[in-house]
Amino acid sequence: MNRKGKDILILAIVVALTVCVGLLAINGAQIGKWRLKPVGSAISLGLDLRGGVYAVYKAKDPNQADLDSLIEGTISIMRTRLSDKGYNEATVTKQGSDRIRIEIPDVQDPAAVLDIIGTPAKLEFRTSDGTVVLTGDDVKSATAVTDAAGSEYKVRLVLNDSGKEAFAKATSESIGKAISIYLDDNEISAPTVNDAITGGEAVIEGNFTLDYARELASLIQSGALPLDIEQDEVSAVSATLGVDVIDRAVLAGVIGVILVMLFMIAVYRLSGVMASLALAIYIIVVFYCMALVPGIQLTLPGIAGIVLAIGMAVDANVIIFERIREELKTGRGIESAINRGFKNALSAIIDSNVTTIIASFVLMYFGTGSIRGFANTLFIGVVVSMITAIFVTRALLKCVAGIGFTNPKLYSR
Template sequence: MFSNQANMRPINSYPKWVYGFLSVLLALMVLYALPNMYGEDLALQVTGEKGEAISEPLFKEIEQHLTDSGLVIKKSSNDESKALYRFNDSESQLKAKDLTQALLRAKNAGDFSVALNLAPATPDWLKDFGANPLKLGLDLRGGVHFLMEVDMNVALKNREEQYIADLKTKFREANARYASVVRSADVGLVAKFRNEESRDKADVTVRQNFPELQTRTREQGEIFELVMTISEQKLKEIKDYAVKQNTATLRNRINELGVAEPLIQRQGADRILVQLPGVQDSAQAKRILGTTATLQFRLVNESGGINPQRAPAGAELFKQREGGNIALRKSVIVDGSHLTDASVGYDERSMPQINVRLDAEGGSKMLAATSKNVNKPMAILLIETKGVYETVDGEQKLVDTYEEAEVVSAPNIQSALGSSFRITGQFTPAEAHELALILRSGSLIAPIYIVEERTVGPSLGKQNIELGKQSILVGFVAVLIFMLIYYRMFGLVANIALISNLVFIIAIMSMVPGAVLTLPGIAGIVLTVGMAVDANVLIFERIREELKEGTAPAQAIHNGYDKAFSTIADANITTLIAALVLFGIGTGPVAGFAVTLFIGIMTSMFTAIVGSRALVNLIYGGKKLTKISI
C-alpha cells in the first residue's frame, strides 16, 4: 500500500525547517530595523573642494581647536570622503562651524566646504552588517533646497557658434565665398563678403536652410555684409531647450547621487527648483549639481617647449594639474558632447583612471586625429564654469562667471584611438568618481548657478509631526487591544503578526537603496496595517463559522486559513496593482505613498497568512482539540 508522505503529517503543522526559516528571517528583519532606534547626531562635516577628505594632521588640529574652545565632541571620524565631528546640541554644532571656518581662513589652508549635517548614530557593529536607518523625506526630516539659474547668455552664445559652423559649411557648398562669419553683440551674426554676388548667394542659402534667421544687407566700404538675427520664436525655443535639457541632466545627476523622490521643476523663464529630501551631504550635492564640467581633447603644441610662459602662434596656454604651463593647439579634436559613458577603473599601478566611451562621430574624429599623430602628446583639458556670488539683502546673487581650465594629463599617443580609451592623471578616488559622475550624467547645455541655497525644515512643523506619531501609536495600540479582547488567543497571534509586519516594513525600507519615508508614506503604512488586520479578521471569522457548523476545532482552523486565502489574495492583488500604477505615473508624495503601500501589502500578506498560521500551528498543531480560544 502506497501513501503520500506529506499526508502523514498531523493537521495544522509545519516542518521544522519552516520554523527555522521564519525565525532567521524575523531575526534579520529585526537586525535591519534596529538602526532606526538610535536616531541621528548633530554633526559638522568638513571636506575638500573636490570632495576629498582633509589630511589627518588638519583633522586633528580642528578637533583640538574645538576642544580648546570649550566644545564637547561626542565622536569624530575622518574617512576617504569626509571628516565628521558630532555634538550633543545644536548650539555646539553652530559654534563649531564658525570656529572651524575661522581656523581654515587663518591658516589659508585652501578651499574647504564646512557644512552642518545630521549623521546616523548607528553603532559600528550594526554598520558591519550593512544596516542603516531609513531616510526621511523633506516633509518629515527636511533636506536641501536649491534654486538654480541657467546662464542664457552662454546658451545663446553656444547656439550662435553652432550656427556659424553650419553657415560656413552651407556657404562653401553654395560657392558663396566669404571673408568671415562672426558673432556681433549688437546685431547677432555677421557674414562678410568681398563682392555682392557672393553675398546674394549666401542670402539665398540662409533663407532656404535657416528660415529662423532674419537677414538684411549692408555695406561697410568695400565689404558687403549679411546681417542675420535669430527670430523671437527661435530665441524662446533655444532658452526653453536649455532649461529642459539642464533639468534632465540635473535629474540624471540626482539619480546618480541616489536621492529618492527629489523635486525638480522649472521656475520662471530661466530657473530650476531642486529639493533633495533626506540629503546629509549637502556640500557634495551642491558641488555635483552646480558643476558644469566638460572635456576637450587637443594636441599639444610642442614648439612651445616645456613650461612655456607665452603661447606660440595658433596655440593657447593652460595650467597643468601637475604644475606648470602647457601650450595646446586651438583646434579641438573631440569635446564632451560626444561622450556617451564614463566609469572609474584602476591602472596597472592601482591608481584611479576614468574609462571613456565616445559616440560613433566622436570615435571617428578621434581615430582620424590620433592615426596621424602617433607618439605625439595629446592633452585632456577639463573645463569648469563657475559663478561669482554676492550677498544682497540676505540672498545670494550671481554677479559674474568665469571658466577654470586645467590639463588633467598630456600622455603620448601610443596607438590610434577609437571610441573607447582611458584617462589617467593624478586623481584621488573621490575626484575620479565625482568627475566620472558629472561626465556620465550628461553635459549641461549652459552653465547653471546656485542663486539660493537653504536647508528646509519639516513642512508641517515639529509639533505636527509629533502629534502625527502619537496618533499612529494610539491607533496601533487600540487595534492591538481590540484584537486581544475580541479574539483572545487568536487575537494575540494577530498582534504578534501585526508587530512583525511593522518591523518587516521598516527593515525593508531601510535596506532598499534610495527608499525615503514621507508623510504620505506613513499613511501607506497605516493603510497596510489596517489591511493586515482585515486579513486576520477574515480568517478568524471563517474559523468561527466552521465551529458554529460543528466542524472539529483542528479542522476549523485548517479550513479557516484555506478558504479565506483566495478572498485575501484577491483584495491585496487589486490594491497591489493600484500601488504599481500610482508609482508608475505619480511623483513626489504620490510615489512615496505608493512605495510604502507596495512594500506593506507584500509584508502584510506574508505575516497575516504565513506568519500567523505558523504561530497557530505551533500552539494548536498536533493536539487533540476540544475547544479553542477565539
C-alpha cells in the same frame, strides 16, 4: 517528539525570535567591532521630515529619439556626481516621461549642489582651426593635483587608448600652436604645444582653487550629461516635523497598535493572540524592509501608507477569523474550521491586496515626490501583510490547535 511537542517548540521559537529581533530593531547591538544600528536610525527620512532641497529638470527636446535611455544615462551621471560630493542619501528619479526629479535631504547650500547636478560638463580639446580632437569620452580618469611648488591647483587627465592615440596625433601636428580646452563651450585654457604628448596624460590649468579643481575633476570624471536639460522647478524645503513631533507620532502608533491587538484578543480570543503575534512580526518586517531596500525614504505620506497597510493586515485577519467562526458554528472541529476558514477567505484577501498593489504600482510610476513616498510604503506594507495573513497567521493557529487548544470557545466570543 510528538506533534504537540513540535508545535510547542515551534511556537516558543517564533515568540523568542520575534522578541529578540524586535529588541534589536529598537536598540541595535554592538558585538566587538560589528555594530547593528537601530532600525529607526537606519531608515532614510524624506525632505518633509529632515528638510533639504528638490529640483526638477526637463528635457529641452522631449520628442528626440531614445529619450528613455538618455534620461536613464543622465540619472546615472547625476547620481555619481552627488555621491562624489558626499550626498549619499540623495535620490534621483524619473518623473513622467521627460523629467528628472532630484531630492537632497539636509542640504546647507542648495545653489551649489544644484549647480553641480545640472552642469552638462561637455569637455573638448580643440585645435586652432576649431577641430575637436579630444572629448570627455576619451578621459579615463580626472584628479585634482598641485604643481611642484604646491601653490597652484590643476586637473590631471589620464586618457584611454583611443584618447591617447588621438591626443598624440593632434599634439604632433600642432607644435607651436595652441590647443584650447573648452568646458561647456567656454574656453578655460589655451596652452601652446611645445612637443608631441604621447604619454596619455594631459593637464588643465587656469588659476584654480582647490575646491574648483576638485569639482571640475568630479564633473569630468562622471562624464557629460547625455541629455540637454533645463531646470523646470527648484525649491528649498524645511522640515515640517521636529524630532518631538515624530516621537509623539511613534508613541501614538504604538498605542494604536496595542489597542488593535487588545480588540482582536477581546473579540477573537486565542485567534486574536496569534493575530497580535503575526501583527508584531509584520511590523518588524516592514520596518526592516524600509531600512534595507535602496531608495526608500520615510515621508509624511509614507507614514500614512504604513498606517493604511497595517489596517489592511488587520482586516485580512478579521476576514479569516469570521470565516473560521462560521465554520465552527456548523460543528466542524477546530483544525478543519481553520483550513476551511482560510480557504474561504483566501480569494477576498488576495483580491483586495492585489488591487491595492496594482494601485500602488501606478502611483509609483506616475506619481512624484510625496505621492511616490506613499506608494512605496503602501506597496511594501501590503505585500508583507498578505504574506503574514496567508502564511504566518495560519501557521500559528495550526500550532496552537496542535498543542491541544481545540475548544471552539477559545477562538471566538
